[in-house]
Each structure stands twice: as structure tokens, then as C-alpha cells.
Amino acid sequence: MLEGRSCLASRAFPSTCERSYMSYGLDIAKGKRPLEPSAEDEQLQSNKSFKAFDDRERPDTTPACRGDSDSQRHGGDSSDSDSLIHPIGRDMSINCLIRCSRSDYGSLASLNRSFRSLIRNGELYKLRRKGGVIEHWVYFSCHLLEWEAFDPMRRRWMRLPRMTSNECFMCSDKESLAVGTELLVFGKEVMSHVIYRYSILTNSWSSGMSMNSPRCLFGSASLGEIAILAGGCDSQGNILRSAELYNSETQTWCTLPEMRKPRKMCSGVFMDRKFYVIGGIGGSESKLLTCGEEYDLETGIWTEIPSMSPGRSSAAREIEMPAAAEAPPLVAVVNDELYAADYADMEVRKYDKVRREWVTVGRLPERAVSMNGWGLAFRACGDRLIVIGGPRALGEGIIEINSWVPSEGPPQWNLLGSKSSGNFVYNCAVMGC
Numbered sequence: 001m002l003e004g005r006s007c008l009a010s011r012a013f014p015s016t017c018e019r020s021y022m023s024y025g026l027d028i029a030k031g032k033r034p035l036e037p038s039a040e041d042e043q044l045q046s047n048k049s050f051k052a053f054d055d056r057e058r059p060d061t062t063p064a065c066r067g068d069s070d071s072q073r074h075g076g077d078s079s080d081s082d083s084l085i086h087p088i089g090r091d092m093s094i095n096c097l098i099r100c101s102r103s104d105y106g107s108l109a110s111l112n113r114s115f116r117s118l119i120r121n122g123e124l125y126k127l128r129r130k131g132g133v134i135e136h137w138v139y140f141s142c143h144l145l146e147w148e149a150f151d152p153m154r155r156r157w158m159r160l161p162r163m164t165s166n167e168c169f170m171c172s173d174k175e176s177l178a179v180g181t182e183l184l185v186f187g188k189e190v191m192s193h194v195i196y197r198y199s200i201l202t203n204s205w206s207s208g209m210s211m212n213s214p215r216c217l218f219g220s221a222s223l224g225e226i227a228i229l230a231g232g233c234d235s236q237g238n239i240l241r242s243a244e245l246y247n248s249e250t251q252t253w254c255t256l257p258e259m260r261k262p263r264k265m266c267s268g269v270f271m272d273r274k275f276y277v278i279g280g281i282g283g284s285e286s287k288l289l290t291c292g293e294e295y296d297l298e299t300g301i302w303t304e305i306p307s308m309s310p311g312r313s314s315a316a317r318e319i320e321m322p323a324a325a326e327a328p329p330l331v332a333v334v335n336d337e338l339y340a341a342d343y344a345d346m347e348v349r350k351y352d353k354v355r356r357e358w359v360t361v362g363r364l365p366e367r368a369v370s371m372n373g374w375g376l377a378f379r380a381c382g383d384r385l386i387v388i389g390g391p392r393a394l395g396e397g398i399i400e401i402n403s404w405v406p407s408e409g410p411p412q413w414n415l416l417g418s419k420s421s422g423n424f425v426y427n428c429a430v431m432g433c
Contacts, residue, residue: 180248327373375424
């Protein structure tokens, strides 16, 4: 997933869809807890940071809450609210903060009200993005209502609060997408589609806004604070050619021009600041599509690209596997280069944009097992590719996170972390902020 600030001076969008980078202005509910470290987290000293984050969310009961100033609690600095770190000034303070790991923001927010406000209102993350400071965390779910986060730099596992939903949502197909400072989980309840939204600012789940055309089994990708969803199925099972853009800062949806072909179970990526939807199932006979489509955000035009899908695995072709039995294309973009994982042949392939063909560049991690591609996550994480999966036997298994930096040469996978899990990976997304 590529990150960055998008240039959406597009004639294709209606006026309500033009860029309006507003302040989040999110109200933080009191009593929210920080991300909880998993039992497997060996960095127990980090609990102090979590406690500090927890303390900042509790209602103030100190004398300062009844009229005393922050300066009385923090060394008598009367300019605290304006300068943050008074000796170096507000601007330099912010320049320092945006370069800190967001793992430390909980502790920093406990220093005083000014720090707390800057971090939890989302302003600091917008300044990070503007300054080109991006930190990628992996979010994944191996249980129906439970999500975890993994910090690849500190190699640390963290639990998110448990989702609250009904049994219908638990049993429905779900897609996930990270955009801005949000994790969106799409599913279906009794009579309609639903979106649950997790915010890192509040560390809590809420019901997200509905799409203009609710759907499932779509292709999607994010670029900074925006995301595009394309294709999929409506509640009646009709395959769609429509697409929508989501702005996480305004929490609004905008309808985009329709694709050239309807498709479901497709994949989406951003590359060269354009959105691509790849492969999927479409047509009157619900056949596999080998083409892709490119959406130009500047012109609002879709262009069909033949043979852009990495295609079916050799095993699937040999046994004539039904189209819907295989996972959507496992694709990811790093440094504007498109890669794919062939789960059957255990290979990594790279797309030649000039010749428009796929070339094998190396192997996947040996223990990256799946069921026809299901249960295996293949994602971009900054300048690296990550593979999340692992061996399974008799209901028990291991989740492993492996990474490879393509700029360093042929695939050499580095194990970042592993943990026991009774299930494979249902959903996975990478958030860069």
C-alpha cells in the first residue's frame, strides 16, 4: 500500500467530493483503554507506556481540573499550551514529535493537556503525513471479532478492543481496509451491509458511514487519507461495476465513474498515483477475468489493461477448480512496483509494466501455507513486502510474519515475529500514518 498525500484536483468528482482536509475534531470518550499487549509480547517494560496512555483518558480528578493551570502541574511553564516544549518553541516541538514512534504517543500524551490534545485530535498524524513521516503497522484478525496490531519496527504484538456485533455479522464475508488513522471492517448484518470503524485516536470501534452503494467482495486500496473500493456484489448478489472513494478525514463517500467491466473477488492497489483493480470474476457466466483496469484520479477515466492479473495457479488449472474457490489475486505494490504471490507454486512474481507480463523473481517463505490462497496475507508495508501465514495441523498452528525488502535484491525473507493461533488469517490490512 502506497502512502502519501493525494492530489485530487479531479474533474471527475462532484463538488462535494473535492478535497477538504478538515480537522478530525473527534471527541474522545472517557475511559477508553490503549492497545493491550498480547501475552506473547515479551517487552513487558512497555506496560508503563500503556499505563500512561490509560491515565490520560481518565477524567481529571486533580486540583488542576478544578481551576489550577497546567503550569502548576508541569514545572510552572505558563507558555506550555502554546510552545509544548517551551525552550525550543511549538514548531520545533512538533517537528520532534512527528519523528517519534507512534508507539510512544501514549506516554507523550500524558505529559500535559497540550500534548494530549495535539495527539488525540488527529492533527499530529496529518502533520506527519505532510512531512513524509510514515510508520506502518499490520492489523489482522484470526478470530471473528478479535483484531491484533503488529509493529514491525519494534516487533511487538498488541490487542485491539473486541468488536461488538451480532451473529449474522460474525458469519458473513468480511473485507478490511486501513485508511488514514482508521481500520474499516465491512460485513453484513440481517438485512443490510454494515461498516465497523476502528480509530487509533480513540482506540475504539464505532459504526462507520454507509457507502452510496453497499457491497461485499470488492477490490480496494488506500492512499494516505483516501481509499477507493471497486466492484463487488450488492445485497442481491449482482456483480457491480461501480466504484466509490472514501475520505477518512471527512468520513464521506463519493461515487466515481463506473468501471468498464463488472467484477467481484478482485484486488485493488495504488501504483504511480493511480488506482488499479485486478482480476476477479465477472461477465454473464461469472468467469475469471485476466484483465485489470486503471483509474486516473486526475481525469476520472478508467482504462482496461489486458493480462494484468497474475492468473490462476497451475494446480487450480489442472483440477479445474471453480472460479470462486480460489482467493482473489494476492498482489501488493512497493515503490510503485507490482508484485504477486503464487500460493500453489510458492513463488513471488513481479509485473513488468512495459511488457505487461509477469516474471518470477523468487520464492515465498517455505511455511507460508494456505487453502487455495485463503488464509495467506500478502501485503505492502512501507518499503517491504510482508507475508502472514504459517503451518497448521490438527486445529493448531502458527502465525508467522515474514518480510522482504525488494530494493535489497532477490527474495530473502526475514522472520519478524510468530505466535500460536488456532485459526488462519481471516483479514489483514496495513495502516501507514
